[in-house]
Amino acid sequence: MKRTTLSLIAGTAALAAVTGFAALKTPDAPGAPTARAAAQLPVERTSLLCPAPSSSDIAETSYTSFTPVTKGTASGGKAELRSATEESADGTSGSAKGKDKSKTAKPVLTPKQPGTPATGDTSGADSPALIGAADGRFAPGWTVQETTEVAAGTGRGLQGVNCTAPDTEFWFPGASTDAARTDYVHLTNPDDAPAVVDIELYGKDGAIKSTVGEGITVQPHSSEPVLLSTLSDERQTNLTVHVSVRSGRVAAAVQALDDKIGGDWLAASADPAGTLVLPGIPKDATAVRLIAFTPGDADADLKVRLASPGGLITPAGNETLHVKSGMTSALDLGDVTRGEAGSLVLTPTDRSVPVVAALRVTRGKGDKQETAFIPATSPVGTRATSADNSGKGTTLSVTAPTAAARVKVTASAGSGGGTPVTKTYTIKAGTTQDVDAPVPAGLKGTYALTVEPLSGGPVYAARTLTATAEGVPGFTVQTLPDDRGTVAVPEADQDLSVLQK
Numbered sequence: 001m002k003r004t005t006l007s008l009i010a011g012t013a014a015l016a017a018v019t020g021f022a023a024l025k026t027p028d029a030p031g032a033p034t035a036r037a038a039a040q041l042p043v044e045r046t047s048l049l050c051p052a053p054s055s056s057d058i059a060e061t062s063y064t065s066f067t068p069v070t071k072g073t074a075s076g077g078k079a080e081l082r083s084a085t086e087e088s089a090d091g092t093s094g095s096a097k098g099k100d101k102s103k104t105a106k107p108v109l110t111p112k113q114p115g116t117p118a119t120g121d122t123s124g125a126d127s128p129a130l131i132g133a134a135d136g137r138f139a140p141g142w143t144v145q146e147t148t149e150v151a152a153g154t155g156r157g158l159q160g161v162n163c164t165a166p167d168t169e170f171w172f173p174g175a176s177t178d179a180a181r182t183d184y185v186h187l188t189n190p191d192d193a194p195a196v197v198d199i200e201l202y203g204k205d206g207a208i209k210s211t212v213g214e215g216i217t218v219q220p221h222s223s224e225p226v227l228l229s230t231l232s233d234e235r236q237t238n239l240t241v242h243v244s245v246r247s248g249r250v251a252a253a254v255q256a257l258d259d260k261i262g263g264d265w266l267a268a269s270a271d272p273a274g275t276l277v278l279p280g281i282p283k284d285a286t287a288v289r290l291i292a293f294t295p296g297d298a299d300a301d302l303k304v305r306l307a308s309p310g311g312l313i314t315p316a317g318n319e320t321l322h323v324k325s326g327m328t329s330a331l332d333l334g335d336v337t338r339g340e341a342g343s344l345v346l347t348p349t350d351r352s353v354p355v356v357a358a359l360r361v362t363r364g365k366g367d368k369q370e371t372a373f374i375p376a377t378s379p380v381g382t383r384a385t386s387a388d389n390s391g392k393g394t395t396l397s398v399t400a401p402t403a404a405a406r407v408k409v410t411a412s413a414g415s416g417g418g419t420p421v422t423k424t425y426t427i428k429a430g431t432t433q434d435v436d437a438p439v440p441a442g443l444k445g446t447y448a449l450t451v452e453p454l455s456g457g458p459v460y461a462a463r464t465l466t467a468t469a470e471g472v473p474g475f476t477v478q479t480l481p482d483d484r485g486t487v488a489v490p491e492a493d494q495d496l497s498v499l500q501k
Contacts, residue, residue: 017463020042020321020392027218027221030357031473036192036490037116037191037334037488038489038490039485039490040266040382040487040488040489041072041487041489042070042071042072042139042140042270042485042486043139043140043290043484043485043486043487044135044136044139045133045134045135045139045464046115046133046134046135046138046139046140046142047131047132047133047165047166047190048081048132048133048134048142048143048144048163048164048165048166048251048485049084049129049130049131049132049163049164049165049166049188049190049235049250049251049362050063050081050129050130050131050132050144050146050161050163050188051129051146051161051186051223051225051251051253051255051265052127052128052129052186052223052225053127053146053148053159054091054125054127054148054150054155054159055125056125056150056153056155057124057125058124058150058151058152058153058224059123059124059125059127059148059149059150060121060123060148060149060386061121061123061127061146061147061148061149062119062120062121062146062147062148062388063081063108063109063116063119063120063122063130063144063145063146063147063166063383064118064119064144064145064147064387064388064415064446064448065079065109065111065117065118065119065120065132065142065143065144066111066116066117066118066142066143066144066385066387066412066448067079067111067114067115067134067137067138067139067141067142067143068114068115068140068141068383068385068412068448068450068483069114069115069220070114070137070140070141070485070486073114073136073137073139073140073281074136074137075136075137076136076137077134077135077136077137077138077139078111078113078134078136078138079111079132079133079134079135079138079139079142079476079490080107080109080110080111080132080133080134081107081108081109081110081120081130081131081132081144081163082107082108082130082131082132083108083127083128083129083130083131084129084130084131084188084190084222084321085128085221085222095320098375102317104434108120108122108130109132109144111138113433114137114138115412115413115420116412116413116415117387117388117412117413117414117415117445117446117447117448118121119260119415119416119445119446120178126168128223129186129188129222129223130146130163131188131190131221132144132163140483140485140486141167141383141385141450141483141484141485143162143385143386143387143448143483144162144163144387145149145160145161145162145163145386145387145388145478146160146162146163147159147160147388147465147476148159148160149467149474151469151473153181153256153257154182154257154258154263155255155257155262155263155264156262156263156472157262157264157370157371157469157474157475158261158264158370158465158466158467158474158475158476159255159263159264159265159388159476160264160265160388160465160476160477160478161253161265161267161478162267162478163251164251164253164267164268165251165484166188166189166190166249166250166251167245167249167250167251167252168244168245168249168250169219169242169243169244170241170242170243170245170252170268170436171240171241171242171268171269171271171272171293171295171356171395172240172241172242172243172252172254172266172268172269172358172359172375173238173239173240173255173269173291173293173328173356173358173375174238174239174240174254174256174266174291174358174359174360174375175228175235175239175240175241175254175266176228176236176237176238176239176256177201177228177229177232177234177239178235178236179235179345180199180258180259180260181256181257181258181259182227182228182229182257182259183227183228183229183254183255183256183257184225184227184228184254184255185199185225185226185228185241185243185252185254186224186225186226186252186253186254186255187216187218187223187224187225187226187243187250187251187252188218188222188223188224188250188251188252189218189219189220189221189222189223189246189248189249189250190221190249190251191220191221191249192220192221193220193247193248194217194218194219194220194247194248195217195218195247195248195249195250196216196217196218196245196247196248197215197216197217197218197243197244197245197246197250198213198214198215198216198243198244198246198299199212199213199216199231199241199242199243200241200242200244200291201213201231201232201236201239201240201241201242201275202239202240202241202242202327202328202372203230203234203236203238203239203328204236204238204327204328204329204330204412204465205327205328206326206327207240208231208232208234208236209232210231210232211216211361211442212230212231212232213226213231215246215432216300218248218250221269226392227256228241230456236328237330238289238291238328238329238330238358238494240291240293240327240328241254242295243336247285251308252268253265253266253267253268254266256371256373258371260367260369261362261369261370261371262369262370262371262472262474263371264371264372264373264477265373265476266373266375267373267375267476267478267479269356269357269358269375269376269377270356270375270376270377270378270481271354271356271378272294272295272296272346272354272355272356273354273355273376274300274347274352274353274354274355275345275346275347275352276345276346276355276356276357276376277307277343277344277345277346277376277377277379277399277401277460278343278344278345278346278357278358278359278374278375278376278377278400279343279374279377279397279398279432279460279461279462280343280374280395280397280432280462280463280464280477280478280479281337281341281342281344281359281361281374282337282361282363282395282459282475282477283337283339283340283341283342283434284337284339284399284409284473285335285336285337285361285362285363286335286362286365287332287333287334287361287362288332288333288334288335288336288344288359288360288361288362288371289305289331289332289333289359289360289452290304290321290330290331290332290333290344290357290358290359291328291329291330291358291359291360292321292323292328292329292330292331292346292355292356292357293323293327293328293329293355293356293357294323294324294325294326294355294356295326295354295356296325296353296354297325298325298351298353299322299323299324299325299353300322300323300325300353300354300355301320301321301322301323301348301349301350301353302320302321302322302323302332302346302347302348302349302355303319303320303346303347303348303349304318304319304320304321304333304344304346305345305346305347305430306336306337306342306343306344306345307340307342307344307345307399307401307430307432307461308337308340308342308431308432309340309341309431309432309433310316310340310430310431311428311429311430311431312345312401312430315333317338318331318333318336318361320349321346323353323354323355329481341397341432341433341434342432343397343399343401343432343460343462344359345399345401346376346442350499356376357376358373358374358375358376359373359374359375360372360373361373361374361477363473363475364472364473368471368472368473369472369473370440370472370473370474370475371474372460372464372475372477373477374454374477374479375479377460377462377479377480377481378481379451379458379459379460379481379482380407380451380453380458380459380460380461380480380481380482381481382452382453382454382483382485383386383450383451383481383482383483383485384450384451384454384461384480384481384482384483385448385450385451385480385483386448386449386451386478386480387446387448388465389411389437389446389447389448389463389465390410390446390465391439391443393436393465393466393467394437394449394463394464394465395434395463395464395466396409396434396435396437396449396451396462396463397432397433397435397461397462397463397464398425398427398432398433398435398451398459398460398461399427399431399432399433399459399460399461400427400428400429400430400431400456400457400460401429401457401458401460402429402457403429403456403457403458404414404426404427404428404429404456404457405426405427405453405454405455405456405457405458405459406424406425406426406427406453406454406455406456407424407425407427407451407452407453407454407459408422408423408425408451408452408453408454409423409425409435409437409438409450409451409452410422410438410449410450410452411437411438411439411440411447411448412447412448412449412450413440413447414440414442414443414444414445414446414447415445415446415447416444416445417442417444417445418440418441418442418443418444418445419440419442419448420428420440421438421439421440421441421442422438423435423436423437424454424484425436427456427459429457433464437449449463450483451480460480461479461480462477462478462479462480463477463480464476464477465477465478
């Protein structure tokens with residue numbers, strides 16, 4: 001997502017203004033001192049947006065919020081999730097009236113302290129999108145999970161998504177306009193001005209011509225679901241959706257619902273890259289489909305490997321994938337994990353060409369199937385956080401694709417009580433492990449997991465939630481990239497805070 005770096009720069013500037021840092025001197029200026037290492041400071045404010053969970057009258061949705069305890073934060077601050085206002089009281093979309101209404105509405109969720117999860121819930125088809133903000137000690141690493149159970153109908157099963165920060169570009173390989181699918185792109189605007197968004201679709205033969213997806217306006221403090229089948233008459237089994245923002249910023253997620261085999265949220269893929277990791281394929285997956293797309297001018301040839309508990313292996317008959325420029329490619333891998341933990345690792349066979357990718361994963365057989373999605377993701381980084389875990393329905397998968405790594409996993413206190421527990425694991429190079437994740441002592445309610453690399457190579461992780469109902473193996477998978485709890489702030493030459501008094 002192209003503006004991430006800009007956001008970090010803006011965050012650095014804001015921190016400098018708050019703390020009274022002076023302007024920096026360039027290292028090569030005459031008489032300039034040697035450049036100092038940047039300090040990692042806790043972020044001071046975080047925004048998260050949650051899409052409207054379901055159109056089903058029998059859907060039950062829970063929200064779980066968690067902020068890890070982070071050193072160096074101030075004692076104050078707060079976090080809350082409020083309903084996004086789609087219409088004002090007189091039926092006018094967006095505008096100030098809608099904004100006032102959202103400010104006076106009761107928050108869906110208000111955490112009391114970092115280190116302990118907070119929960120909230122909604123039910124039925126009228127559940128709105130949510131806009132969240134956290135500052136002070138609640139901001140660093142703030143994570144919110146939206147989990148929905150749908151008992152029957154299109155998309156029945158377990159659907160889960162991490163609420164995400166607003167941005168300006170998103171890639172979604174794995175969407176569909178097939179007759180059995182009902183896929184929506186949910187766009188949520190947290191700001192005071194309208195956002196203008198373009199949605200582009202790419203199928204097996206390239207870009208799908210459509211003007212309907214151009215210049216979509218998302219009103220302030222509101223959410224807009226866009227049904228993909230209304231953007232084109234073409235039926236495509238495998239689609240890549242590109243969301244780009246002309247003005248403003250939004251959060252985006254695709255809700256992919258199937259008439260027969262359930263459904264889930266498809267989160268955005270990591271930014272286009274030559275090497276991709278898709279972690280956490282359930283060991284009992286009965287079908288795995290890889291969908292990939294390259295936005296550049298050159299074709300991509302990818303080596304396909306599975307990081308298993310015993311090391312990197314090449315699936316027989318599916319050693320490589322050729323991805324034509326501007327076209328969506330798909331590869332059916334079947335039950336590639338064969339009863340073991342696994343993650344997919346994609347690397348260039350020759351030259352590196354940027355690619356985005358996702359997996360559609362199926363569990364169960366016949367009319368007892370359920371699906372979920374695993375997008376390519378970035379490494380855990382400094383720390384990753386997963387909310388809404390239960391004592392029995394949670395699986396944590398950790399992958400070290402290039403070099404061995406040691407990681408620390410901490411289970412927080414439970415939302416209703418319990419004592420935090422920490423364990424350390426060693427992940428061998430080229431392997432995936434479904435680790436025996438710790439569970440809080442005396443657990444009551446749900447708890448959070450934080451993953452922190454201690455040494456070694458890069459680590460990728462994913463968390464799977466399961467909930468079987470009437471023989472249908474409901475599940476949802478969330479990848480665990482860095483939780484953006486800190487920002488690098490270069491040290492300044494001079495402290496001017498005295499001048500601000």
